[in-house]
Amino acid sequence: MTPLLQIKDLSVEFVAGQLVTKAVSSFSLTVERGETVAIVGESGSGKSVTALSILQLLPMPPARITSGEILFSPDGAAGIDLLHQSSPEMRSIRGNRIGMIFQEPMTSLNPVMNCGSQVVEAIRMHTKISATEAKEKTISLFDKVKLPDPKTIFSRYPHQLSGGQKQRVMIAMAMSCHPSLLICDEPTTALDVTVQKTILELIKDLQQSEQMGVLFITHDLGVVSEIADRALVMYKGYLAEQGPVREIFAKPKHPYTIGLLKCRPLLHPKGERLPTVSDFLNPTADSADDKINFSSLGSSSNPSVLPDAPHDGKKLLEVEDLHVWFPSAKNIFGKTLQYFKAVNGVNFNLQKGEVLGLVGESGCGKTTLGRALLRLIKPISGKILFNGQELNAYDDRDLKKLRREIQIVFQDPFSSLNPRLKIGDAIAEPLNVHGLAGSKREARDRVVNLLEQVDMKSEHLNRYPHEFSGGQRQRIVIARALALNPSFIVFDESVSALDVSVQSQILNLINDLKKRLGFTVVFISHDLSVIRYISDRIMVMNNGKIEEIGLAEELYQFPKSEYTKRLIESIPGQARQSSSSALGK
Numbered sequence: 001m002t003p004l005l006q007i008k009d010l011s012v013e014f015v016a017g018q019l020v021t022k023a024v025s026s027f028s029l030t031v032e033r034g035e036t037v038a039i040v041g042e043s044g045s046g047k048s049v050t051a052l053s054i055l056q057l058l059p060m061p062p063a064r065i066t067s068g069e070i071l072f073s074p075d076g077a078a079g080i081d082l083l084h085q086s087s088p089e090m091r092s093i094r095g096n097r098i099g100m101i102f103q104e105p106m107t108s109l110n111p112v113m114n115c116g117s118q119v120v121e122a123i124r125m126h127t128k129i130s131a132t133e134a135k136e137k138t139i140s141l142f143d144k145v146k147l148p149d150p151k152t153i154f155s156r157y158p159h160q161l162s163g164g165q166k167q168r169v170m171i172a173m174a175m176s177c178h179p180s181l182l183i184c185d186e187p188t189t190a191l192d193v194t195v196q197k198t199i200l201e202l203i204k205d206l207q208q209s210e211q212m213g214v215l216f217i218t219h220d221l222g223v224v225s226e227i228a229d230r231a232l233v234m235y236k237g238y239l240a241e242q243g244p245v246r247e248i249f250a251k252p253k254h255p256y257t258i259g260l261l262k263c264r265p266l267l268h269p270k271g272e273r274l275p276t277v278s279d280f281l282n283p284t285a286d287s288a289d290d291k292i293n294f295s296s297l298g299s300s301s302n303p304s305v306l307p308d309a310p311h312d313g314k315k316l317l318e319v320e321d322l323h324v325w326f327p328s329a330k331n332i333f334g335k336t337l338q339y340f341k342a343v344n345g346v347n348f349n350l351q352k353g354e355v356l357g358l359v360g361e362s363g364c365g366k367t368t369l370g371r372a373l374l375r376l377i378k379p380i381s382g383k384i385l386f387n388g389q390e391l392n393a394y395d396d397r398d399l400k401k402l403r404r405e406i407q408i409v410f411q412d413p414f415s416s417l418n419p420r421l422k423i424g425d426a427i428a429e430p431l432n433v434h435g436l437a438g439s440k441r442e443a444r445d446r447v448v449n450l451l452e453q454v455d456m457k458s459e460h461l462n463r464y465p466h467e468f469s470g471g472q473r474q475r476i477v478i479a480r481a482l483a484l485n486p487s488f489i490v491f492d493e494s495v496s497a498l499d500v501s502v503q504s505q506i507l508n509l510i511n512d513l514k515k516r517l518g519f520t521v522v523f524i525s526h527d528l529s530v531i532r533y534i535s536d537r538i539m540v541m542n543n544g545k546i547e548e549i550g551l552a553e554e555l556y557q558f559p560k561s562e563y564t565k566r567l568i569e570s571i572p573g574q575a576r577q578s579s580s581s582a583l584g585k
Contacts, residue, residue, distance in 0.1 A: 002073045004213040005031040005054070005181055010068030012049050012237075015061060023049045025237045027068075031181065036207060036214040038228035038245070040221055040260070042277070042499040046237040047217045048103075051183050054082060054215075055098060056090050072098070074180035096126040099174030101167070103186035108170060109158040115169045116142075116154030119176055126177045141172040145202055167199055175206055182207065184216045188223060192361040192526040193570040200227050219499045221260055222571070225249060233257045255280040263504040265533035266571065270552060271511075274504035274533075315385075316488060316520050317350040317373065322382035324365075324372050342368040343379070344544035352487075355514070355521040357535030357552065359528055359567065365544040366524050370490045373522065374406050375399060386488070404434060407481040411493035413473035417465040423476050424461035427451070430483045450479040453516075454509060471502035475509065482513065490522045495530060507534055528567050532556040540564045 012024040024046040031037045039047045052058045054070055071079030074097050085093070094100070102108040110118055119138040120131065129137070135154070142150035145168040158166055167187060174182060184203060188196040204227055207214050216228055224231050225245060232242040233254060241254040252258045259277035261267075268274055322343055329338035342365045350356050358366045371377045373384060375391050384391040386402070394402060410416045417426055427447045428437060437443040448458045454475040465473055474494060481489055491510065495503045507530070514521060525531050531538055531552070538555045540547040540563065548561045559565045 001033075002071075002079055003030040004033050004035075004073060005029075005215070006069070006071040006073075006079060007050070007054075008069045008071070010050065010053060010070065011066045012046075012053055012058070012063060013066060014063050023063075023237055024053070027234070027237070027239055029232055029239075029242075031213040031215055033180070033213055034207070034211045035230070036204070036216055036228045038216045038218060038224040038231045039234055040218055040224050040231055041234035041240075042219055042260075042501055044236070045234040047219075047234055048185055050234075051100070051185050051215065051217055054183065055094050055100060056082065056085070072181070092126070095122050095174075095179075096177045097179055098181045098183065099177070099179035100183040101170050101174050101185065101187045109166060111158055114155050114157050115161065115166075119169070119173045122173050123176045137176070138172070141176055142169075144206075145169075145172045145175075146198070147172075167195075168202070171199070171202065171206070175210070178210060179212060181213045181215065184214065186218055187216075188218070188220075193528070193567060194361055196223070197226075197570040203227065221249075221500070222264065222266070233260070260500060263500045264529070265504075265507065266529040268533060270533055270535070273511075274508055276504045276508075277501040314352045315349050316352045316354075316387060318383070318385040319346055319348050319373070320383040320385070322346045322369070322372065322379050322384065324368050324377060324379045341544045343372060346382075346541075346544075346546055348539060348546065348549060350520060350522065352520055353518060354537065355523055355535045357531035357538040358522055358524045358541065359526065359531045359538060360541035360547075361526060361567075364541040366541050367492055369541070370408070370492050370522060370524050374408055374490060375402070376408070400434075404484045405486055406488045406490075407484065407486040408490045408492060409474075409477050409481050409494045411496060413477045413494075414465060416477050417473065419465055422462050422464055423468075426465075427476065427480045427483055430480065434484060436484070446483070447479075450482055451476075453482065453513065454479045455505075471498055471505060474498065474502075474506055478506075478509065478513070482517070485517070486519055488520045488522075490524065492524045493526070494523075496525060496527065503530070510534065527571070528556065528564075529571050540567070 007027060007029045010024055010027045011022070014021045014023055027046065027050060029037065029039070039050065041047050049058065053065060065083060068083070070082040072082050072093070073079035082090070082093070109115065116135065116138050119141065120134040123129070123134045123137060124131070139150045139154055142153055147153045147165060147168050153161070153165070153169070161169065170187075182203070187203070188199050200223065203214065206212070216224070218224060228245050230243065231245050231248050233240045233248070233256065235254075235256045240256045241248065241252065248257065249261070252261060256277060259275065259280035262275050263277065265274065323341070323345060324343035325339040325341050327336040327338070328340040330336050344365075346369060358370065360366045368377060372379050375394070379392070386406070391402070417423070421429075424444070424447050427450055428443045431437040431443055431446060437446075444461070447461065451458065451460060456472065456475055456479070460468075465476070468476065495506050498506065510521070511534070523531065523534050535552045537549065538552050539549040540555075540561065542563050547563050548555065548559070555564065556568065559568060
C-alpha cells in the first residue's frame, strides 16, 4: 500500500527583507499506518517547521516553500499533495484526518472556553452529530485519556488544570475524529517525568488501538527510545541520520547524533564535565554543510572532572517546621474555610558551599518552598534561619540588604526579562537598585565582566531579550543573579525546557561558577537525572512534605521511598542507559 504520509525533498525558507534563512533543505520521510516515526534535533533544526508545513500552518509570508511534495493517503490510494490543497480543503483535513498536539497546551487552548466545549466544537465541525451526542463523546474521550472525573473536567477552564491534564485534553481533542495521522510536537517538554511517562504510554496505547500513524517531534532522545519505531535526526534543516531506534542508539553514525546521546546527564557521574554537541562537530564551520570532525569520535573519554566544593560544616540555612498554606475555599463573608497546604511541616538544613537538589512532581510544593526561602512568599508558621538570623524577623530595610545575599533564577528566562530593556540595562538594574553601580562606566565594566563570566560577549549589551536563543537568555538571567555577588542562589527549573546540548552548557556553567565564586545552591527540578548530576544531596518532596533526603548517588541508586523509586523509573531512556555505554562512556 501507499505510505500514509510521504514528504519528498521539502525545502522551506523564511524571508525578512533581504535576509533569507533556510529552515528545511531537501528533507524526506515516510510514515506507515500503525508506525511511530520520531524527528529529533535541537531548537532551530527544522523539526516544527516540517510539522507545520504538513498542515499549511506556516505564516506565508515570511515563510515560503520552495520545493517538495507532501503526499497524504489515508485510504491507501494515491496520495493528495497537501501543499496544493485550498483553505476549505485543509480545514476539512485538520483535526479530522490529521490531528495535532502542540507543544504548549496553555497557549493552544482557548482561556475563555471550558475544556469540554472546545472538544465539542472540534467534533461538531467535522461530524454531523448533536450537541448532546458530542458532549457524551467528549466525556468518553476524557475517560479514555485517563482524566480524573471527566464530567467535572468538562466544565473546567484551562487555568484550572495541571500541565499534564491540559495535555490530555489536547490529546482528546486531537483524537476526537479518529485521525489517520497524529502529529505530536514536543508534547511532553517540561512535564514531570511521571506525567511524561503517562502521556507517552497513552499516545502509544491510542496509536495501537486506532492503528494511526504517529509523527513524534522532540529534542529528547530518551523520549524517542520509549515511543518510536524509527527515528530521523535533523541538523540545521538537513537530515543527518535515520534508522530503527535500536540501531540509532546502539550504533549512531553521525557525530551530531552521537553528541545528542552523550550530552545526557543520565550517563555521567557528578562532577564530570558534560560534553556538548559542538565537541563532536567542527566549531569553526557555520554553514549547513558543516565538515564533521571525525577525529573527535571516541577521543573524549577523559573529560575534565571538577573537584568537589569544600564544605566547612557551617550551616548557611536552617528550616524548622515550615508551613506555607494558601486559602482554597472561603464563605460569603470572606472567611477561609479550607487551605491548600503547599508546604506542610518541612525541616532541613543547608551547609555553606553545598548544592541541595530539590525534586518532585508539579504541585508537590518545591517552587513554593524555594520562594519561601527567599521571603518572596511569607510562611504562616515555622522558622527560616539564614546565617543564624531568622528571616521572618527582618523588616523591609533589612530585607533589602538581604537581597544582596540571596537570588533566584526562574524557570522561564524570557518572562523574567523586561522585553523593553536591553540586556545590559537588565543586568545593571540590581546594581542601581542597591546603589552599587558607581559611575556609568563602572557599571558598564561590571556588566561586561558578568557577561564574560557566563560565556557571552560585550557586543550583546545593546540587544533585546527576543534577539537571543533560550540558552543565551538563561545565561543572561544567571549573570543578573550574580550581579550582587550572592552567597545563596535558588535555581528554579532553570534547565527543564532546554535542548539537551544547551542544558549541558548551562549545567557546566553553573558548576564552573560555583567552583569559582563559592555560592550555595538549592537546585529545583522534576528531573532526577539532572538533580543527581548537579547535587551533593537530594531532597524529594511529595504533597508538601519531605519524602526522603540523602546523598545524591546513594539516594539515586538505593531509594527508600516508593515515590522516589517511581520518579527514577519514569526517567525516559532509563532502560537504554547500559546500551548507551557503547558510545565510549
